[in-house]
Amino acid sequence: MNYKTLIGLEIHSELLTNSKIFCSCTTSFVGDENTHCCPICLGLPGTLPVVNKKVVDFAIKAGLALNCEISQFSKMDRKNYFYPDLTKAYQISQYDLPICHDGYIKTEADQKIRIRRIHLEEDAGKSIHTNEGSSLLNYNRAGVPLIEIVSEPDMTSADEAYEFLEKLKAILQYIEVSDCKMEQGSLRCDVNINVKSEDGTFVSNIVELKNLNSFKAVAKAIEYEEKRHIHLLEKSENTVKETRRWDDAKNETIRMRSKEYAQDYRYFPEPDLGTIEIDYDWIEKIRETIPELPNDKKKRFIKEYNLPEKDIDVLMITKKMANFFEDVVKEFKDVNMVSNWIRIELYRRLKENNTEIDDIKFSIEDFSKFLELIKKGTINNNAGKKVFKEMYETGKTPEMIVKEKGLIQIEDEEQIRDIVKQVLKENPKSIEDFKNGKDRALGFLIGQVMKLSRGKANPQIVNTLIKEELI
């Protein structure tokens, strides 16, 4: 029998406001334990929350970018539960009137994955369990603003869920409301999954998956669960309504707790806060701040630059990368060259060093000049890689590097011919191989010439001259 998988996602994303949701403490991720706290985010008795307006701005922005309706009237509620990292023993969240609702993200296949709601809430602190058996508490994250994005169960495969997450992340980063770093916990994702036979007669119970530390883990956990659900249904059994955690090392999901008896959070309206009323002008003011979103940018890049789609995906992996690309293209018109150098050399190094494009040491002008040097033939591609490495590491101008390292390309035919002759003299065996039809010999000889010229000979000229001499 064929089965259809139903996947819904719940994504928590920390907002990039400077201060926390109900007090003026910093949201910075760096800092010693329990230094980003005050009586308010520690929930000391008598203190009261006051909503940070920027947080509401950010939530509206996320809602608009995700095609949501913005609620003109919403409120905060208390979600009550005891846990040592929750300072007030309730989380201020939103229950029945979320700030945004009814949005969607479109996939590449033009499918709408619907978003049921986006609501505002505060993050909790962190418990750290030591090897000695004691528990330590760090409240730096307590009160950091979060949005929780809840999708409809519209995804039918791990790939689709993965794509949804990639697109969601790109949008949230593009509009600069979240940095979406799963490793720092600024993006967290839970999955709700079940399967249904095609004729609808067999349906597995919904299982919630937690502890998913990367998008890959999300995809793997979905695939694992899909199989487990189908397997059980085929044995005429069923899944248990429960929460399971993904074990990345074992590549399997493990039962955490039953959901048969749902925890009762005793939600009720937060009496310490008024309602959140958002008028048309407020929404429009936020709408104006939304930049070109990834889907639109991609369409435009395809039209404007005529590059392969997969290259464009790399060029616009972040908004800043896309801006960098477009700024360089303004100065240096060879789009293919710009694309190649950014994708291959620059992107690789950024990834290797785990840095952002803001942190690069050279300017757009220098990068354009650098490309110009290659284009004009002042340096060849090989030398170019050396120059780029130096630019990337030191921020020196390309001209200076070329001068210092003496990397100017040798264009003089006579000078190159001398080197070619010397190489041929030293490698009679290769000449023989070449004449016997072994093409690899030619490559070897070119390599030897380049080596002798310390990489500076114009490779095209070397190629022509060797062929001339050999024939």
Place this chain on the structure above:
Amino acid sequence: MEVYKLTAHEVRDKIKNKEISSKEVTESILIHIEKTDPHIGAYVSIRDEIALKRAKKVDKDIADGKEISDLGGIPMAVKDNICTAGMATTCSSKMLQNFIPPYNATVINKIYEKDSILIGKTNMDEFAMGSSTENSAFKITKNPWDTKRVPGGSSGGSAAAVASGEAFFALGSDTGGSIRQPASFCGLVGLKPTYGLVSRYGLIAYASSLDQIGPITKDVEDCALVMNAIAGYDSMDSTSANYKKVDYKKSLVKDVKGLKIGIAKEYFEEGIDYDVKKQVLASIEIFKSLGAEVEEVSLPHTKYALSAYYIIASCECSSNFARFDGIRYGFRAQGYENIKDLFIKNRTEGFGDEVKRRIMLGTYALSAGYYDQYYHKALKIRTLIKRDFDRAFEKFDLLITPTAPTTAFKIGEKTKDTLHMHMSDICTVPVNIAGVPAMSIPCGFKDGLPIGMQIIGNYFDESTILRAAYTFEKNTNYHKERPNRR
């Protein structure tokens, strides 16, 4: 001269005229406390050294010719659920016995700005839950008019301190009558301001949507002075109202001509002591004789107020008190097996019975499947009660009722009977539910015990309440009586 018998404004005049220094006043009050408080038990903590230091500073300011405020240099007391930086704030609970907040409540900062001298923190029913100050984890406060009787509650310590002359004025908090009922039992003026007029920042919440801080004073003029000091918008409290600043001294006008006063008839029905009723109605006659227009009015949903109150307040407190888990501060039990066990032990041993009773009631009422039946229904009643008041204030400027059904009852008389204890809030609770302001002023005596009259005003119209109360005071002598401890 027995300084402690004076009102705050009388002492202010003497300090300003240099008849007496703030230091002398403060010293005499500290001595009076030492003599009196062992019999009354108004205070849970006294801060004599800092108080004297502050008093000396005021004296120096006066010597330097600086203008001092209306409350400058005057010793006062604060209920122990209002946070004072560096000074224990216990809510008269074992749970917070050693809790020293690192911040001041907004009202404390405002009182300090006026150079009032904070003498100490006063006893209360644990976490403001009670009507007699018998629920304190530390001690029972006694009524200065009769020490066999309760001072009322939950701000019983504050009221007893003012009535016995151990402070010239005090701050209390009122969630369902906790300022007005003890003011009534102790023959004082107590005002619960409009919800949102005084900042709640730093008031350890019992029921967030009902709590208000207000003054307990010896007369109406003092009440106006304290209101001038503590009222006003606070950006730290989202429920604080951005209402225009009013000078309440200007409301101290001896004139009620043309004022429309409603006799809220539901407040004079079953359960109200005959003499209390008689005395309040007689007081209304005084208003009438002074030119006020008096008529009966009905607030038909009053009978549901107490039930709605206990649902709303219990629900909110069950959540507000959840933070007292003994993990970061507060009472920590010895010996536990795991985190859940620790939570349970801390809370079981740290809270008193009445607190636990209300937490359980609220937790139950908010539970899935019961929310609509209880909390949501209580909110609907709340809307109806608000409408009753809105309708009444379309026609009337003020409403008058008794403050409490009886005069002060005997210690231990109602502790076994929770329902009867709760009944003592029957006249005051609707006011908190609606959020309107109301004052209790002394209007007579029964067997030597004070009777209180409640004057209810429209939202943010404390001025008219003060005006009527001031006029009444100027035409009667009840407020001049002082207890001779029995």
